[in-house]
Amino acid sequence: MNATELSLAVSTEAKRLGFLDCKIAPPHLSAEHDEKLRAWLAQGYEGEMTFFHKHGTARNHADYVLPQAQSVIMVALPYWTEGFDLTHSILADSHAAYVSRYAVGRDYHKVLRSRLKQLAQYLSTLAPEGIHRPVVDSAPVSEVSFAVQAGLGWRGKHTLLLQKNTGSFYFLGALLTTVKLEPTEAVNGHCGQCSRCIQACPTGAIVGPHMVDARRCISYLTIELPSIIPEEFRTAIGNRIYGCDDCQLVCPFNRFTPESSEADFQVRHNLTQMSLLDLLAWTADDFKERMAGSPIYRIGFHKWLSNILIALGNSAPSAAIAAAVAPFCQHELALVSEAAQWTWQRHQTPA
Structure with missing residues (x-):
């Protein structure tokens, strides 16, 4: 299989495994991403999350985590489980406890990592020479930025990934691989003048x-x-x-x-x-x-x-x-x- 065929096969398998979508990014983000991260850190916006300084802009380069990485496979998995009216009513009740909706179920890290391992096993059947590493908030990888570069969505003004037809209530996972896959194209943002x-x-x-x-x-x-x-x-x-x-x-x-x-x-x-x-x-x-x-x-x-x-x-x-x-x-x-x-x-x- 060539790189284009491999990318298509991986995307098809990812959707069979239940992922909402799957896109492919090259292993390095642009210099612009490095500059934005440096500027963010210079403002002290990271607070006490010192790990951002420990790894710096290396998180924008997949080979920092997986030597000789050639591609970053980005996937999304939805987690929303209730009606918006109920959510708003809980937030309006000062005696009720509000927990962010991504955390009301089981730990998503384990769910996504297990699914990504299955995707890695599938890729190994197509390219046995490859080495793969699943990442779900578990390594210094700029997952949202790689997702943007892959065309999985665009970065909203709140800095989260947005998709036009599905919004933002989903988890992101990354599968780093030494297999060369054909990257997918980035998409244009659609926030416009909205600042809600x-x-x-x-x-x-x-x-x-x-x-x-x-x-x-x-x-x-x-x-x-x-x-x-x-x-x-x-x-x-x-x-x-x-x-x-x-x-x-x-x-x-x-x-x-x-x-x-x-x-x-x-x-x-x-x-x-x-x-x-x-x-x-x-x-x-x-x-x-x-x-x-x-x-x-x-x-x-x-x-x-x-x-x-x-x-x-x-x-x-x-x-x-x-x-x-x-x-x-x-x-x-x-x-x-x-x-x-x-x-x-x-x-x-x-x-």
């Missing part, structure tokens, strides 16, 4: 088109930041305890979002129907048992607890909440006690 995502961000993290200051982003604050959420952002957090979907929820292209049929992405442990007080009652053992196999597990029980306490500070003033929070004010970890004290103070004048 920028306007919708609760914390003003989208500081300009295609530019996010992670230090202000709720996903960063509730997941990547190991310490307590800074006070200046706590009110804007609302009831979001793990991640945020606001910039995607307002995007016109997500009107076309396909619902996922993947069993692993369906809601586990009623996470879309839990109140903040329900979750506050979980013990460390409850968290360990129920969040095993979930992407939430990696932030740990105490960060989870701290996020919940802060969200409760944004609920309508209530003596019941004050009473529930009070025992945590003396917690041995400042991550928890400071969050509890802040929330307890905000519930001292119940309606």
